[in-house]
Amino acid sequence: MSNLTREETEALIAEVLEVYPEKAKKDREKHLAVNDQSVEQSKKCITSNRKSLPGVMTIRGCAYAGSKGVVWGPIKDMIHISHGPVGCGQYSRAGRRNYYVGTTGINTFGTMNFTSDFQEKDIVFGGDKKLAKLIEEIEGLFPLNKGISVQSECPIGLIGDDIEAVSKKAAAAFNKPVVPVRCEGFRGVSQSLGHHIANDAIRDWVFERDGKDAQAFEPSPYDVTIIGDYNIGGDAWSSRILLEEMGLRVIAQWSGDGTLAEMENTPKAKLNLLHCYRSMNYISRHMEEKYGIPWIEYNFFGPTKINESLRRIAAFFDDSIKAKCEEVIAKYQPMVDAVVAKYKPRLTGKRVMLYVGGLRPRHVIGSYEDLGMEVVGTGYEFGHNDDYDRTIKEMGNSTLLYDDVTGFEFEEFVKKVKPDLVGSGIKEKYIFQKMGIPFRQMHSWDYSGPYHGYDGFAIFARDMDMTLNNPCWHKLTPPWLKPAEEAEPMAKAA
């Protein structure tokens, strides 16, 4: 199917909205838009970061998911207690594939689940005593932990436990940071507020902590940090090597494969490199104001954007870095050319629809375009207007934008637009595969990765080819339903 015109896309949105009751329709139509690159301000065409409607299937998470799952969880040498009933921690355990180096259970704790396992009596009598005991037990069992964070689940806020007091007491007793995070799931409309709360907790409890500067730190003029890279499938590592080859020194990774010491050192950096704007712009802004560290957004998906980003980063430093930056770009060029030569003919002209969170709905567009593919629809689970401001320029005219799309809308859009590939989360994966549409799970790279950097681009291209050109997509119609002439050669062959 050829690309839709603006009128056709508008008609499509109207058609999909038709089934809703009047009130729901009015609300949802604000979240669906046809992209128009001439619009400067996204709020003129799309509403975002609003409460999801009851009764429609949303794909969003909660504040706890944003804080424990995204921001705090990957910090490997701290123990993150899921404070509350057991389920929240257990069902989100180790699902995000934040890779890290270390011995789990000895000096790193990334894939483990620590929970206070609230029972009825804890709800009735309060769980503060239990939390204090739990922290004491952790200290006994895992003495190499560098700190503890207490990630509140819903009941903590509801019953009004004073986790701050418990944390302060424990921090003084063990001389380690114990960070209470008020990220109860009911706060906010999506995980986005959880990111904000987690950022604020880092600001208040990590940066402001007494005695954090105990370890020696020798600054260099080329200190940078990677902020908002969660090392999914090794993303941060494939980004880091590029920066290091350029002659920069990466002093911290936030928070994939990150440590508490790295976080504490971040205010000493010369430049903060921000990959996931949505989840960590808060702390970057804070560091800019308080410590005078500039920050820039960068994009390490696909060679075009990588080259652009590397040059932008190099522009902050002296000529030796700029020269090395060109060397790095030249070094990887043959590899990139080989990847494009191999996969572009197989993928060119294919159309993609995305629906993810954070930075990907706009960042991966460049990757697809480098392979000759086109993104015809994109949307954020929990983006804000500033995300859409940045997206409008990346997307083609009269493509679809959908904010917090519901299960129904997304299915209908896919049925009508008929993309060749859908990239979204695990909850959508099997729906679309059963509809016969190739699908990539773009939250954790479908158990592949890394996708960042030049090395990641090679893997990205292979994965897209593997999915799109998989022979299984021709086998969806059983032989007895195929028209006779098609079934004929098969019978002969048998």
Next chain:
Amino acid sequence: MANIMIRRGDKGEYVFYLPKRDLEDTIVSMEFDTPEKWGGEIKLNNGGAYLIEPQAAPERLPYSVRAKRLDAAE
């Protein structure tokens, strides 16, 4: 009253940021913009307007300040 943060954008212009709303926008006009007197009524690109109590210009940006909303653009 809202806490806002003012910083310099890529082109040297003032950028307004309202953390509570995640609202980021360029400032198209600021009533007073001299080292001695800075602030006053500011107008945003989206049509909104805020009032910063006129004060001495901050030594360094970004700068967090309390501002009064005169006219939001919603």
